[in-house]
Amino acid sequence: MRQRLMVIHGRSSLTLFLVRSSLSFFLSLLFYSLIFIDSFLKGLFHRGIMMSGSALASWALVNDANDVALQVAQAADCVHLVGDRSDSETILNCMRDAPLERIEQAAAKVGRPATFRRFRTTFGPSIDGVVIRGQHLSSPSSSSSGPRKRSEDGRPTYDCLFGVSGFESTFQLSELASEQGLDGVERDLLLRAFVADTYRYHQTEIFLTLVNEYTDWERTTQHPVSIRESTVEALSDGQFVAPAILLGDTLTSPDRNSYFYVIDPAVTQVIVFFL
Known part of the structure; x- marks a missing residue:
């Protein structure tokens, strides 16, 4: 990587990494990778922009x-x-x-559909204890305390900008559901599959909590479009928003700048928060 950068840029380090979606979790892994801390790759980059992805997301790592x-x-x-x-x-x-x-x-x-898990990764990176250490990186569903702040264990931090763009999980719906919406049965199937793929214990309680929290009880009738929007919001919060916020919590440091942004597609407006 250093040799390639020297050929392209005339220098052996990157000032900035800009990645989106699934590649964002790859950059997160670099933040946690000991290879980039303890070897000749140290100092390869100094800043990162992570859009709609995090190594702390349930779909980012293979747990089995x-x-x-x-x-x-x-x-x-x-x-x-x-x-x-x-x-x-x-x-x-x-x-x-x-x-x-x-x-x-x-x-x-x-990896065929009969054994494929809709909200998990069958093939991908895993915590191997060598490149990626388990004590520095664990998913929210498998750890009560969450990952430690990098500033707490003495490891270097980076300037970073990270965030989400809202309704990240729209792509997980079928074309028909995206156009016409979902009924209650279809919503339950999606949320149950998400809970089963993400959590090991208390799956029924978690599912019922999701339905309760992401239902607009002020509506006397639930329209398929409103059910679709609330379902996408629930899936987006669980797979993208919460992991991104947790990642920011682990990367914040008094001597580094961290920014979190939110893009609202409904009003095409960007809101940036300084952490």
Whole structure:
């Protein structure tokens, strides 16, 4: 990366990283990665702009990477039981020697719609304890205290601008739902799937709380369009807004500038907050 930057810019460091959506969680991972702290990559960049994404989002990390890897190995016919268990070294050697086409076919089987989780990532980065340390990065659903502030553990912070643009989860609806709205049954299916993919415990209580908090009880009848908007708001808050705010809390430092923005698509207005 340093060599490439030297060729393009004539210098070996970036002043600014600008990323959006899924790439924003990648930049978040760089903030937490020990490779960028303790190695020759230290000082590679100094500022970051993260739009609609965070490594603290439930969809950003794979929490069961070992299970997914085992499923891929089984689909690639690389798991041969010895007694009641399989030797991990044998599995790894088989996966290394397997043709790329077989691995791709196995991965496609694991990631097909029958096993695909709508609001989670099947393939992606995970907390490996080497590049990404678990004590510095954990999702809100798996930690009661949340990630520690970087200023508290002595690790460097960065100037950052981060935020959301409202109704981030619209893309998760079907074309028909986007145009005509949702009924109560469709809303419940979406929210139940989100809760099941995001939380391990108290799923029923969380689902009922979401329905209660994101229902306009002042309306005597719930129109499909209003149900659609409240559902998108709930999904957007859970997958984008809350993780972005939590990320900002971990990155704030007295000696660094942090800004949080909100874009309201209804009025095409940007509101920026200084943290």
